[in-house]
Amino acid sequence: MDHILINSxxxxxxxxxxxxxYAITKSARGLFLKQPxxxxxxxxATLFVASVHLQILIGxxxxxxxxxxxxxxKMGEIMGDSTLRFWTVEHIFGMIFxxxxxxxxRTKSKKSTQxxxxxxxxxxxxxxxxxxxxxVIPWPFRGEIARSLWP
Numbered sequence: 001m002d003h004i005l006i007n008s009x010x011x012x013x014x015x016x017x018x019x020x021x022y023a024i025t026k027s028a029r030g031l032f033l034k035q036p037x038x039x040x041x042x043x044x045a046t047l048f049v050a051s052v053h054l055q056i057l058i059g060x061x062x063x064x065x066x067x068x069x070x071x072x073x074k075m076g077e078i079m080g081d082s083t084l085r086f087w088t089v090e091h092i093f094g095m096i097f098x099x100x101x102x103x104x105x106r107t108k109s110k111k112s113t114q115x116x117x118x119x120x121x122x123x124x125x126x127x128x129x130x131x132x133x134x135x136v137i138p139w140p141f142r143g144e145i146a147r148s149l150w151p
Contacts, residue, residue, distance in 0.1 A: 001065065002062070002065050002066065005058055005061055005062045005065060006062060006151070007151040008058055009055065009058045009059060009062055010147070010148075010150065010151045011150075011151060012051065012054060012055050012058065013055070013137065015051045015055075016048075016051045016052055016055050016133060017130070017133070017134075019044070019047040019048040019051045020048050020051075020052075020102075020126060020129070020130040020133065021130070022044050022047065022048070023044040023045050023047070023048040023122065023126050024123060024126050024127055024130060025044075026040065026041050026044040026045075027041070027044075027045075027119045027120075027122040027123035027126060028119075028123055030115070030118075030119035030122075031116060031119035031120055031123055034115075034116065035115070035119075036115050037109075037115045037118040037119065041118070041119070041122075045106050045109065045122060045126075048102060048106075048126060049102055049103060049106045052098070052099050052102050052103075052129070052133075053099065053103075055095070056095060056096065056099050059092065059095060063092055066087075068087055068088045068092070071084070071088045072088075082144065082145075083144045083145055086138070086145045087145070090136060091136050091138065094132060094133075094135065094136030095132075095133065095136060097132055098129045098130075098132035098133045098136070099129070101125050101126075101128050101129035101132060102125065102126060102129035102130075104125055105121055105122050105124065105125020105126050105128075105129065106122070106125075108121045108125065109121040109122040109125075
């Protein structure tokens with residue numbers, strides 16, 4: 001089960017990154033070209049939010065399956081070990097923060113009545129969310145926490 005979860009989580013990373021770039025590009029074009037907020041803008045936002053939420057769900061399952069949720073009783077030890085700290089605290093809470101930014105951007109942009117404001121809010125929050133995601137991914141160049149680009 002663990003193997004299926006980690007492979008799914010690894011593959012879905014690419015969907016999150018691609019849908020995030022797509023949503024940011026659509027928002028930027030909409031803002032700078034003064035486009036009306038269309039079905040395509042809505043679709044790009046929906047794909048990004050849905051992929052982030054699915055990734056968080058799989059991540060939670062991995063967090064539990066790998067036992068990282070049991071580590072809170074020895075937090076002093078964990079905080080002194082950069083690898084354990086990354087997997088127990090930084091990665092999961094960074095991703096939750098990123099998902100919150102993406103969701104806030106989606107909610108605020110949907111509630112706005114002006115097209116330019118919809119695009120601007122989406123652009124700001126999706127960009128901040130995606131940058132946070134990129135910052136807490138265990139890229140191959142990240143030393144001890146590094147993971148392969150592909151499963």
